[in-house]
Amino acid sequence: MDNNKFVEVKNLRKVYDNGHEAIKNVSFSVKKGDLVCLLGPSGCGKTTILNMLAGLLSPTAGEILFDGKSMVKVAPKDRHIGYVFQNYALYPHMTVLQNVMFPLTVGKNKCSKAEAKKVAQKYMQLTQIMDLADQKPGNLSGGQQQRVAIARALVQEPKILLMDEPLSNLDARLRLKIREEIRSLVKSVGITTLFVTHDQEEALSIGDKIILFNDGVIQQDDLGQNFYLEPNNYFVANFIGNPVIDNFKVIKTDQELRSSQFTIPLALLDASRFKRNLPNGEYILSVRPENITPQKDGFLRVRVDDVELIGRERILKFTYDQGQARSLISLEESIQPGDEITLQLKFNRIFIFTPGGERVY
Ligand SMILES: Nc1ncnc2c1ncn2[C@@H]1O[C@H](COP(=O)(O)OP(=O)(O)OP(=O)(O)O)[C@@H](O)[C@H]1O
Ligand SMILES: [Mg+2]
Incomplete structure (x- = not known):
């Protein structure tokens, strides 16, 4: 038994x-x-x-x-x-x-x-x-x-x-x-x-x-x-939590993750989070909206289309990359529609998937 x-x-x-x-x-x-x-x-x-x-x-x-x-x-x-x-x-x-x-x-x-x-x-x-x-x-x-x-x-x-x-x-x-x-x-x-x-x-x-x-x-x-x-x-x-924002198609090289919008040096990622040794090639970088924050000198510049207030949280809506609309959650009160902001990722909270959906980071 x-x-x-x-x-x-x-x-x-x-x-x-x-x-x-x-x-x-x-x-x-x-x-x-x-x-x-x-x-x-x-x-x-x-x-x-x-x-x-x-x-x-x-x-x-x-x-x-x-x-x-x-x-x-x-x-x-x-x-x-x-x-x-x-x-x-x-x-x-x-x-x-x-x-x-x-x-x-x-x-x-x-x-x-x-x-x-x-x-x-x-x-x-x-x-x-x-x-x-x-x-x-x-x-x-x-x-x-x-x-x-x-x-x-x-x-x-x-x-x-x-x-x-x-x-x-x-x-x-x-x-x-x-x-x-x-x-x-x-x-x-x-x-x-x-x-x-x-x-x-x-x-x-x-x-x-x-x-x-x-x-x-x-x-x-x-x-x-x-x-x-x-x-x-x-x-x-x-399925669980806020769905990930998923359209960062990235190419991994020996040094970095590169998309049409940004480049992330691999050195910024947490080496212990890699599930296996990744061959260079194409991956999908995803992140939940609560893990992207507006920050000076962030990695991605966007223009805020709209700000929606939901209780304590503010949902910032913006457009980038072939016009795809995205939103993220922020507690920052000063951001207004029309503002240009840059976004930062929490690098230990991003996910990297193979094109087939297997999570590798
Ligand atoms: N008697 C049946 N003959 C053929 N297909 C069936 C039969 N019963 C269920 N299915 C199919 O099998 C799949 C699983 O059905 P099931 O009822 O187990 O799903 P479920 O997870 O309980 O869904 P729900 O949350 O809607 O109750 C579905 O695609 C359903 O259409
Ligand atoms: Mg059922």
């Missing part, structure tokens, strides 16, 4: 009947008791993975192990999984109490009504829905229905909890409140949780780690803090 690999997925693939390859050779593991967020844009394969973990969908290839045991041939009901579906899927004709009790009253391990009620009430207390016991789901708010769905997923005391965008139907304030509640609930029960979201802020806020997908492939499997500062590639750099 390896608690670092309580859930383990190896070389998982899913090709749907229509030939679409939704999951391409995906491998990851989840530590016992961790809450891991599966993050990625719509259609990247998040639900497909949860459905394979739950046994509702069979993999085309690959292995799924829970606590070291292969699950691929194990029936869904024997996988000891709780699943909170995106649409909650509550039974409309049953009361809240009946919904939460339901999993305990069916199947070969069913228990007595009295026992089922006792266990249901324990989880209804945890999710704070005791006072809704006699209501029908149709009368509940989205947040209340969501708690019922969580309580129902927990009554069988599953080893693993799968949650598919459980907050997507809630308004912004409720989302904030409930995501904290979910985290403290699953941590207090000690359940290993895979939480699907397409919201980076949600993932950064509650995930012990994040696995970011795009197009059926893992882009980065890491602690939240690393996605912003150390993105693996161009996709990650644009």
Whole structure:
């Protein structure tokens, strides 16, 4: 038994009947008791993975192990999984109490009504829905229905909890409140949780780690803090935080990075940030807008087209390089539209990518 690999997925693939390859050779593991967020844009394969973990969908290839045991041939009901579906899927004709009790009253391990009620009430207390016991789901708010769905997923005391965008139907304030509640609930029960979201802020806020997908492939499997500062590639750099400003096509020589606008001596870069020895040639230099600052004698001269005030920050809009509009974030209050300014880069915060998107600095 390896608690670092309580859930383990190896070389998982899913090709749907229509030939679409939704999951391409995906491998990851989840530590016992961790809450891991599966993050990625719509259609990247998040639900497909949860459905394979739950046994509702069979993999085309690959292995799924829970606590070291292969699950691929194990029936869904024997996988000891709780699943909170995106649409909650509550039974409309049953009361809240009946919904939460339901999993305990069916199947070969069913228990007595009295026992089922006792266990249901324990989880209804945890999710704070005791006072809704006699209501029908149709009368509940989205947040209340969501708690019922969580309580129902927990009554069988599953080893693993799968949650598919459980907050997507809630308004912004409720989302904030409930995501904290979910985290403290699953941590207090000690359940290993895979939480699907397409919201980076949600993932950064509650995930012990994040696995970011795009197009059926893992882009980065890491602690939240690393996605912003150390993105693996161009996709990650644009998905997390302010997207990078990316049109500096540069040629690397032995001495410098040269673009049509500027030249940066390699000596100004932090040698320890190079991921490997780079051959000379073409690269893409990218930087987040917050890492470009107006400065006297900066490396790039631009004319400010417009200044937009957003709270404390000022968004400076300018045009350069074949007329491409760009903006950057500044706290500098004296800059006005029409001003000519020069810009400086934070050299230890720039990214350099190969033309194929691999980050090399
Ligand atoms: N039954 C199916 N047959 C064929 N293709 C499917 C099927 N189900 C999903 N897909 C495709 O597989 C890809 C992954 O779908 P999936 O539902 O896993 O994405 P997702 O990441 O959960 O997206 P969302 O954030 O929109 O819920 C998509 O391109 C989708 O169109
Ligand atoms: Mg989905």
